[in-house]
Structures are given as C-alpha cells and as structure tokens.
Amino acid sequence: MDEHATLHGMNIDDAYVVERRLACGPAGTTELVTLGDVGPFVRKRLPxxxxxxxxxxxxxxxxxxxxxxIRTTYELPDEFVVVCDYVPGDTLAEVVEREGALAPERARALAHDLCxxxxxxxxxxAVHRDVxxxxxxxxxxxxxxxxxxxxxxxxxxxDSQKNPQGTWGFAAPEQHGFTMVDARADLYAVGRVVAYAATGARPEGNSARELxxxxxxxxxxxxxxxxxxxxxxxxxxxQTAADLGAAFAGAASGAGAGSQAASGQQTAEVQAASGAPAFGGAPSPTVPPDFASPRPRRSMRRPLLAVATLVLVAAIACGAWFASGGLFAPADPAGDRGGDAQQGAVQQQDRAPSGGQTTVGAGTSTGELVEEAxxxxxITESSWYVSSGGFVRYAVGIANTDDDVTALFPTVLITGRDADGNVLFSDTQVLNSLFPGETHYWGGQAGNGAAPASVEFSIARPGDWEVEQGSGASSSYTVSGVMTSQDLLGGTVVTGELTFVARGDEAYGSNQVAIVAIGRDAQGQMVWGEVGFVSEPAVGATVPFEVTSLxxxxxxxxxxxxxxxxx
Structure with missing residues (x-):
C-alpha cells in the first residue's frame, strides 16, 4: 500500500461531515456527507x-x-472510498409499495431511463448485474x-469467478450458475423491473408462467x-440496451415488440476449399425489424415456459437419480445406456461422422402425441472432433418424420464417454420448433476439456408440453453469396447474405435468426458445424451474416x- 496515498486519503476523509448513515453491512457502509457548504454527497466505504x-x-x-x-475515490488502510453525487428521491421499491403500480406511460419512461x-x-x-x-x-x-x-x-x-447472484426474481437465470454473465443479463433485469413497476406484482422467481x-x-x-x-x-x-429502449419506445407508439423471427430451411451450397477469397462487395444495409406487422399466432405454448419446465423436470430427475444411489453406482464397463434410447455411438478418437440413426432418450411423459413425436x-446425421483445448465440437441433424405432430422444443443430448464406457460429460441443446417433415441442423461445443473416446447423440423424449398436433411450416429464407475465408487466428469464416422471404407458422420468435454453417467432406459426410446469429430483417429485406469457427x-x-x- 502507498503510505503517502493513504495519508492523503485520510486527510480527505476527515474533511467530510457525516450527516446520516444510509446503509451498513458486509459489503460496506454508505453515508450521506457534506464538505463545508457543499453537498450533500454519497460516500461509500468498501472493504x-x-x-x-x-x-x-x-x-x-x-x-x-x-x-x-463520481467526485473522488481514495484509499484508507482497510477501505476503498468512493464519493459521488447524491440524488434525492425514493427507490422504485418504495414508490410501488406506497403508491402501487405505475401507469404504463410512466413504466415506459422508467425503461427509457434505465436503457x-x-x-x-x-x-x-461494464455490467451492473443487480438492476x-x-x-x-x-x-x-x-x-x-x-x-x-x-x-x-x-x-x-x-471463469473461476463466481457470478454475482443479484436480486432474486430480477436477476437473469445465468446469474445462478447457468453460464457466464454479460450485458444481456442487465436487459433481462430491465424487463423484470418494468413488469414489476407496471403491475406492482413482485416476482417470486424466474418463472415465465408467473411473468x-x-x-x-x-x-x-x-x-x-x-x-x-x-x-x-x-x-x-x-442484444443491446439501445435495441431494448427502441422496442419500449415502439410499444409506446403502439408498434409492438417487433415481428417475430422465423425461418425455414434454405440451403446454399458452395464448392469452397479452406482459404477461399474473403467475402467481397458492399453488404446490404441492415434493415430494422418490421415492428408494425406482428405475425398471426398459433395456439402453441411459449418456449419460455417450456425451457423453464425443462429445468424443473431435470432437477426432479437429478433428485431421483441421487436418491436411487446413481452417484455411487458402479460403472458398467460396457456402458449401460439405460432407458429405451437407441444410441448413435461414435467410436473414433478424433472425428467420426454417422448418419440415419433414430434416437429417442428416456422420459416420463405419456400420451399418444408424445409417443408419436x-x-x-x-438424428439424421452427426459428427464431432476434439479441439485443441480438449472440448468437443459437433454438428448434428434432426428430422421430424411425422406428418401431423409438431415438436415445439426438441432437445439433443450429447454424451461423451471414455474408452471404458464411463460418462465424461453430458450436455443438452434445445432447438426451436420442428414442424412435420422438417429437418434442422445445429453445431456447437460440448464437454469439459476431457477428450472422449466416443460421443453419442440422442433426442430427449419430449414432455406433453413440448408437442402439438397439427401441421405447419417454418418461415422461409434464402441464403446467397456464401463464401469462406480464414481469420487472423486461422479460424474458418463463412459469410453471405440472408433474405427474409415469407412468414411461417411459428408461435414465437425473438427477432433473431440462427445461421448454421455445415462443412462436408468430399464424400458428402458432415464434418463440422458452427452457429451465428443476425437480427431478423423485414420481410423482403436482406442482411449480411458471418459465422466464425472457434x-x-x-x-x-x-x-x-x-x-x-x-x-
């Protein structure tokens, strides 16, 4: 510690007069202070x-x-001190408790200021992480x-630093250990805060049904x-605070939340050796979402409810597994796969394409629709390889071969095993609605850094909330100008343009489009897959895209x- 800086800080600290203490706890002390005739200020004394x-x-x-x-910061022997301007007023919690819900216009103004x-x-x-x-x-x-x-x-x-938990009911799900937190966690919190302000109802958790x-x-x-x-x-x-602020402004004018993102399966195949010329030409301007024309909705349940329910079911399943002694059960060297799943095992060390395997994982749901789905x-085909960091990079295709049942949120199970058949990792990937007769592809990363000897791909048995009777079709896109190149780190870059052709029957979208690039070898076998995202353009408009390998x-x-x- 710099002794001179500490003495200087102590002199500054003594100059302030404490008017009253605002808060005190393990995280520090907050005081209302003045400096002569100037102030008041807020002084935070932090360990x-x-x-x-x-x-x-x-x-x-x-x-x-x-x-x-911020007016000043200084160091004390045991504390770091911050002095900032004082803002007179009540907290939103105090106002809602005293006056009840805010009018929608006032709630939108709140959203504008927060964004x-x-x-x-x-x-x-920086990210706040406790809005x-x-x-x-x-x-x-x-x-x-x-x-x-x-x-x-x-x-x-x-990655070793623990995510701050934030305030229960307002903190994003990933703050409770699901993944690393970024700026989008703050945007989740803004949505929850505005809901609370506009209704006066305090959330009890992250339930989409409750929201x-x-x-x-x-x-x-x-x-x-x-x-x-x-x-x-x-x-x-x-994806950004500016986008969220614009959406709230659009809602104020009656424009709504924006057209729902959708897609059909449009494929542009190019003969492109690694290291082909970079994407050239002037890209088309990004067109903002068409807020004025929300899509007609089918009677499908929202994916937020389904994902939340999946988490609950997984928790119950894990509890049952622990209760049955699964954690301490001896491993079956042959690899006891369990359930009624037909596993698509891949046995090569580094990469092994496979194809045409029907795989349905174990589950507890009943009903004719569930059985049919x-x-x-x-699983139509799959491939994987081990990256230099020991993680698995995979690509997979999933088909819905039924003619009258829609799978709302098909879930792919990715299981890695060692040479003795012991499980090294088990990951899941939830996809969007799969209409009858459609095939979707995906690519991504799985594992924990321990290189597996084999990787299996299967489909989790759907719950009764994840299927719906009736036909339909995804919205359609066209993809053009696809080219490949390499970035400075040697990664593969796939670029092109996407045009939104027509809306389909999806009940839900996020104004985002997933762009899935699939690489194939000379025999047509899938060898890798990567995913990128773009904002959905207006119908008939075109946007550029880029998908980069890791x-x-x-x-x-x-x-x-x-x-x-x-x-």
Whole structure:
C-alpha cells in the first residue's frame, strides 16, 4: 500500500461531515456527507478486498446522467472510498409499495431511463448485474441507477469467478450458475423491473408462467417487449440496451415488440476449399425489424415456459437419480445406456461422422402425441472432433418424420464417454420448433476439456408440453453469396447474405435468426458445424451474416452449406 496515498486519503476523509448513515453491512457502509457548504454527497466505504476499483474507474468515464457522478475515490488502510453525487428521491421499491403500480406511460419512461444508463455503462465494458427496484431512484428528472456492488467488467474476469447472484426474481437465470454473465443479463433485469413497476406484482422467481400472469393486463405491445427481454436464453433477448429502449419506445407508439423471427430451411451450397477469397462487395444495409406487422399466432405454448419446465423436470430427475444411489453406482464397463434410447455411438478418437440413426432418450411423459413425436424425432446425421483445448465440437441433424405432430422444443443430448464406457460429460441443446417433415441442423461445443473416446447423440423424449398436433411450416429464407475465408487466428469464416422471404407458422420468435454453417467432406459426410446469429430483417429485406469457427483445427472440408432458423 502507498503510505503517502493513504495519508492523503485520510486527510480527505476527515474533511467530510457525516450527516446520516444510509446503509451498513458486509459489503460496506454508505453515508450521506457534506464538505463545508457543499453537498450533500454519497460516500461509500468498501472493504479493500471487495472493492471493484475498475468498475468505479469505468463509472468515472461514463457521461449518462442516469449513472452516479463520481467526485473522488481514495484509499484508507482497510477501505476503498468512493464519493459521488447524491440524488434525492425514493427507490422504485418504495414508490410501488406506497403508491402501487405505475401507469404504463410512466413504466415506459422508467425503461427509457434505465436503457439510457445501461447503454453508456455497457459501452464502457461494464455490467451492473443487480438492476432491481431497490437500486433505482426515482428523482424529479427521472430514474437513476445506483448500487454497483455486484457490477463488474466481464472482459477482465475469468471463469473461476463466481457470478454475482443479484436480486432474486430480477436477476437473469445465468446469474445462478447457468453460464457466464454479460450485458444481456442487465436487459433481462430491465424487463423484470418494468413488469414489476407496471403491475406492482413482485416476482417470486424466474418463472415465465408467473411473468405472463403478472403482465396479462398490460397493453399488448408492452407485454411483448417484456416477454422477449425476459427470455430464458440470452441470445433470444434484445442484444443491446439501445435495441431494448427502441422496442419500449415502439410499444409506446403502439408498434409492438417487433415481428417475430422465423425461418425455414434454405440451403446454399458452395464448392469452397479452406482459404477461399474473403467475402467481397458492399453488404446490404441492415434493415430494422418490421415492428408494425406482428405475425398471426398459433395456439402453441411459449418456449419460455417450456425451457423453464425443462429445468424443473431435470432437477426432479437429478433428485431421483441421487436418491436411487446413481452417484455411487458402479460403472458398467460396457456402458449401460439405460432407458429405451437407441444410441448413435461414435467410436473414433478424433472425428467420426454417422448418419440415419433414430434416437429417442428416456422420459416420463405419456400420451399418444408424445409417443408419436418420440418415434418421429430422429438424428439424421452427426459428427464431432476434439479441439485443441480438449472440448468437443459437433454438428448434428434432426428430422421430424411425422406428418401431423409438431415438436415445439426438441432437445439433443450429447454424451461423451471414455474408452471404458464411463460418462465424461453430458450436455443438452434445445432447438426451436420442428414442424412435420422438417429437418434442422445445429453445431456447437460440448464437454469439459476431457477428450472422449466416443460421443453419442440422442433426442430427449419430449414432455406433453413440448408437442402439438397439427401441421405447419417454418418461415422461409434464402441464403446467397456464401463464401469462406480464414481469420487472423486461422479460424474458418463463412459469410453471405440472408433474405427474409415469407412468414411461417411459428408461435414465437425473438427477432433473431440462427445461421448454421455445415462443412462436408468430399464424400458428402458432415464434418463440422458452427452457429451465428443476425437480427431478423423485414420481410423482403436482406442482411449480411458471418459465422466464425472457434479455432484453426476445423477438419478438412470441400463444401459448405448454410441453413437459417428462428431463434
């Protein structure tokens, strides 16, 4: 510790007069202070080991009036101290408790102010991670975001650092350990906060069913924006604070949340050796979503409910497994696969394409539709290879061979085993609706860094909430100008343009389109798959896309095909 800096800090500290203590706890002490005739200010005394100095440095560079204005920071022997402007007003929690729900117009104004603050914060690389009613002050000039105790700069953190939990009911699902947290967690929280402000109903958890019940009486446009902001999957949410703010503004004008993203399967195949010329020509301008023409809805359940229910079912299944002694059961060297699944095992060490295997995993759902869907969902082909980091990169195709049952959220199970048949990892990938007769492709990463001897792909048996009788078709896209190149790190880059042709029968979308690039060898075997995302253009409009692999160890390929699906 710099002794001179500490003495200087102590002199500054003594100059302030404490008017009253605002809060005190393990995370530090917050005081209302004055400096002579100047003030009041807020002084936060933080334990040195819990002080996120980089966050306060970032805040000092932000210009939004909705964020704290930092006056000074200094060091004490045991504390890091921050002094910022005081904003008079009550917290949103206090206002709602005292006055009840805000009018929709006032709730939209709240959303505007929060998005303005977060846009500035995110532009400087920081994430708040605890946007909640108690951390929002409603002043005469609007809403102000306070309390940055959970804030961080994700780019400077590593995987070993635990995600801050945030405030229960407002924190995004990934803050409870699902994945690393980025700026989209703040956007989820904004959706929850606006729902709370507009209804007065405090959430008890992350349930999509509860959220829909709370906001059922709100205007349709506002309701749709909130639902998308609070999507379980981060990629299904608005991707920036500016986008979310614009969506709330559109809802205020009656434009709604935007046209729902959808896709059909359109494939553009090119003969492209690795290292082909980079994508050239002037890209078409990105067209904003067509907010004025929401799609007609079928009677399908929303994927938010399904994903939340999947998590619940998985938790129950895990509990039953532990109760049955599964954790300590001896491993079957032959690999006891269990259930009624037909497994598509792949036995090569590095890469092994497979095809035409019907695989339905074990489940507990009953009913004729479930049985029909379980038989109809098949793995058409798959491949995998081990990356230099020991993780599995995979590609898989899934078909719905039925003519009258739609699988709302088919789930692929990816299981890695060692040479003795013991499970090294088991991952899942939930896909979007698969209509009768359709085939979808996907690619991604699985595993935990331990290279497997074999990888199996199967389809989880659907629950009765995941199937629906009736035919339909996905929205259609065309893909053009597909080219491949290499980036500076040797990764494969696939570029092209996507045109939205016509809407289909999807009941839900996120204004995002998943772009799936599949590489094939000279024999036509699938050898790799990667996924990228673009914002959905208006019908008839075209947007450029780019899909990039995660390394230079992509297997050799001769052709690339591109598929597009709603996300």
């Amino acid at each position: 040195r080991e819990r002080a996120h100095r980089v966050v306060w440095a970032v805040l000092s560079q932000c210009e939004s009036s909705r964020l704290p204005r 303005e603050a977060l846009a500035d914060l995110h532009a400087h690389g 909640a009613p108690a951390n929002i002050v409603l002043a005469k000039d609007g809403a102000h975001l306070i309390d940055f105790g959970c804030a961080g700069v994700p780019a400077l953190e590593d 829909r019940a709370h906001i059922a009486g709100l205007p349709e446009g506002l309701r749709a924006v909130i639902e998308r902001a609070c999507a379980f999957e981060p990629s299904a949410r608005y 379980a038989k109809a969902l098949t 390394g230079s160890d992509v297997p050799a390929y001769t052709t690339v095909e591109v598929h597009a699906y709603p996300w």
